[in-house]
Amino acid sequence: MGVAWTFVPLLPIFVGVALSVALVGMAISTIANLPQATSTIPAVADILALYVFALIAIYAVIILDGFAFYFLLDRRNRHFKRQQLLFAAISEYLMAIRKSARFENIARLAEVSGDSIFEEQVRPASLWAILCIFAIPIVGLIVAVGLTQDLRKHEERQLAYQQTLIPAFEEAGITQAPNASFKPHSRDPIVYLVLTAITAGLFWIYWFYTLLKDYNEHFADQAALEDQILLSLKPMFKCAACGGSIPPNVKFCPLCGAAQQGGKEVAAET
Numbered sequence: 001m002g003v004a005w006t007f008v009p010l011l012p013i014f015v016g017v018a019l020s021v022a023l024v025g026m027a028i029s030t031i032a033n034l035p036q037a038t039s040t041i042p043a044v045a046d047i048l049a050l051y052v053f054a055l056i057a058i059y060a061v062i063i064l065d066g067f068a069f070y071f072l073l074d075r076r077n078r079h080f081k082r083q084q085l086l087f088a089a090i091s092e093y094l095m096a097i098r099k100s101a102r103f104e105n106i107a108r109l110a111e112v113s114g115d116s117i118f119e120e121q122v123r124p125a126s127l128w129a130i131l132c133i134f135a136i137p138i139v140g141l142i143v144a145v146g147l148t149q150d151l152r153k154h155e156e157r158q159l160a161y162q163q164t165l166i167p168a169f170e171e172a173g174i175t176q177a178p179n180a181s182f183k184p185h186s187r188d189p190i191v192y193l194v195l196t197a198i199t200a201g202l203f204w205i206y207w208f209y210t211l212l213k214d215y216n217e218h219f220a221d222q223a224a225l226e227d228q229i230l231l232s233l234k235p236m237f238k239c240a241a242c243g244g245s246i247p248p249n250v251k252f253c254p255l256c257g258a259a260q261q262g263g264k265e266v267a268a269e270t
Contacts, residue, residue, distance in 0.1 A: 001071055001212055008068045009208045015057045022050055065136055069143050070129035072211060076147060079219060080120045080154065087113035087161060090229065094172040105168040112161045120154065137201075141193060144204075147211055148189040151218060155184050162225065174232055182221030185214040 026046050091110040095103065123146060131139045187210060195203040241258030252259055 001075065001216070003212075005068055005071075005212055006209050008064060009205045011061045011064065015061055019050070019054050019057070022053075026050060062133055062136055065140065066129040066133040068208075069132045069140060070125045072147060072215075073123050073125035073128055073143065075215065075219075076150060077122050077125060079215075079222070080116070080150075081122070083158075083222065084113065084117050084120065086226065086229075087116065090165075090233075093233070094168055094174075103168075103171050105164050105171055108164045109161065109168050112157060112164065116154075116157055116161075119157070120150070123150075141196065141204075144207055144211060145189040145193060147215075148187050148192065148207075151214055152186055155182070155186075155218065158182070158222075159184075165229075169232065182225065183217055185210075185218065187214070 029046075087109065091106060091113055094106045094109065123143075128139065128143050132143065192203065192207050196207060239253040239256060239258060240260055241253060242256040
């Protein structure tokens with residue numbers, strides 16, 4: 001989700017200001033024209049027009065909020081499901097190619113993967129989006145609390161998985177293990193909920209912004225980790241100079257910088 005979605009929590013303020021200005025302007029115009037007025041029909045027509053505009057604007061903002069919550073939950077669900085499948089596939093692959101009788105770390109990977117499947121249940125995006133339309137302040141805050149908690153627990157589980165991944169790769173005979181870093185997001189949803197209440201909802205603007213930013217940053221960090229994992233699982237070769245494991249089709253070793261023999265790598269021993 002792009003930066004443009006950060007304007008969603010600001011829309012009620014803009015709509016409120018616009019309606020207030022229109023109402024004040026209408027009142028001033030009516031009072032100014034009152035001595036010359038021969039009928040109240042124009043004033044009533046203006047009031048009805050403003051009322052209809054207000055209804056359309058309010059419902060448009062509410063529906064847009066519903067779409068925002070739908071996209072937030074949907075991408076959360078898709079990312080969690082995708083990562084669960086990836087972690088499960090890695091565990092099965094390492095179990096199949098392990099070269100040692102010791103494989104407790106590989107088994108631990110399977111446990112973490114199973115925990116994520118059990119703990120990270122799907123939150124029905126469509127249902128919550130519809131509920132937000134009918135009771136947006138309450139349901140919206142419930143969704144925000146859930147999304148904030150989910151990301152924090154998800155990253156804690158991912159850290160445990162990543163810390164186990166390196167020795168698990170060693171157990172499977174893979175010498176180049178992924179070691180990508182990521183920025184943790186440990187926001188307390190209860191504190192944010194209290195701040196939203198004592199600021200009469202103004203803090204919600206920042207909270208919504210953090211939901212967009214934190215998940216976007218997490219997705220980027222996850223993509224970097226997955227790239228390293230895929231690189232590590234590709235058929236590896238040994239550097240002609242340092243003997244380290246390197247990807248295929250490289251002209252220079254990423255570990256020591258040495259040029260490979262004629263642009264060709266020396267195949268790793270199996």
